[in-house]
Amino acid sequence: MSGPPRQNEQLRKFLNLFRKNRLVFIVAISTCLLYGSCASKDSIRKRRYERPSASSSQQSAVRHKYHVIKKGETLYGIAKKYGVSVKEIQRINRIKDARDIDVGRKIYIPRRSKSVSSRPKRVVKPKYTSPKASVRFVWPVKRVDISSRYGARTNGRHDGIDLRARKGTPIYAAARGKVIFSGTGPTGYGKMIIIKHDKRTITIYAHNQRNLVKKNRFVKRGQKIGEVGRSGRATGYHVHFEIRINRKPVNPEKYLPRR
Numbered sequence: 001m002s003g004p005p006r007q008n009e010q011l012r013k014f015l016n017l018f019r020k021n022r023l024v025f026i027v028a029i030s031t032c033l034l035y036g037s038c039a040s041k042d043s044i045r046k047r048r049y050e051r052p053s054a055s056s057s058q059q060s061a062v063r064h065k066y067h068v069i070k071k072g073e074t075l076y077g078i079a080k081k082y083g084v085s086v087k088e089i090q091r092i093n094r095i096k097d098a099r100d101i102d103v104g105r106k107i108y109i110p111r112r113s114k115s116v117s118s119r120p121k122r123v124v125k126p127k128y129t130s131p132k133a134s135v136r137f138v139w140p141v142k143r144v145d146i147s148s149r150y151g152a153r154t155n156g157r158h159d160g161i162d163l164r165a166r167k168g169t170p171i172y173a174a175a176r177g178k179v180i181f182s183g184t185g186p187t188g189y190g191k192m193i194i195i196k197h198d199k200r201t202i203t204i205y206a207h208n209q210r211n212l213v214k215k216n217r218f219v220k221r222g223q224k225i226g227e228v229g230r231s232g233r234a235t236g237y238h239v240h241f242e243i244r245i246n247r248k249p250v251n252p253e254k255y256l257p258r259r
């Protein structure tokens with residue numbers, strides 16, 4: 001340590017100052033080291049690239065929007081570095097062949113960094129589950145012959161199922177309840193019966209030949225309530241049967257016993 005006297009003087013002053021305020025210096029230096037703010041930006045970047053942890057590569061993917069392709073780089077390597085997928089880079093930059101990239105080309109790095117290793121998450125749609133029935137049902141006809149199922153139809157949707165049967169075939173109450181309607185239903189339904197089973201559950205029987213129960217009457221499960229017809233807008237003899245829970249039609253087949 002033999003420098004010019006002036007420098008030695010400065011060093012001595014510095015050391016004196018250091019001795020006096022040792023604690024302050026220690027805190028300051030360790031803070032510097034912790035945050036790396038004393039190191040040059042280049043060295044930080046170098047460190048980051050040498051050890052690309054998942055989080056740092058994701059961070060850089062968010063920070064960097066563009067990347068200039070250097071000699072020897074591959075799209076795969078670039079994708080890995082930024083924590084995005086090769087396909088995503090290809091798609092955004094319209095690169096057909098991943099091997100066909102030019103040195104010096106500026107490419108866009110997608111912002112949303114998907115981890116390369118993890119598979120793309122599948123968006124799980126909330127599955128529609130039929131509301132639980134508080135009522136146990138039986139089929140409204142003995143011989144079950146479904147001519148039209150519940151759900152989408154070419155002309156709108158079908159709120160129930162159609163059970164084909166001969167004219168005059170007995171229709172049975174699907175569950176015990178109170179008849180809340182017996183008469184001619186809204187357009188197309190013809191002669192119709194509605195039974196309320198509990199606060200939220202009703203069943204509908206339409207296109208009947210005859211209704212055998214009157215409004216406000218209580219019926220048992222399996223009790224004969226009407227006869228199959230083709231009243232209203234019906235192409236053939238059948239009973240149009242609906243179950244509604246909380247006013248919404250549900251697929252009766254999901255509630256009726258398996259055949």
Ligand SMILES: [Zn+2]
Binds near residue numbers: 148160161239240241
């Ligand atoms: Zn129908």
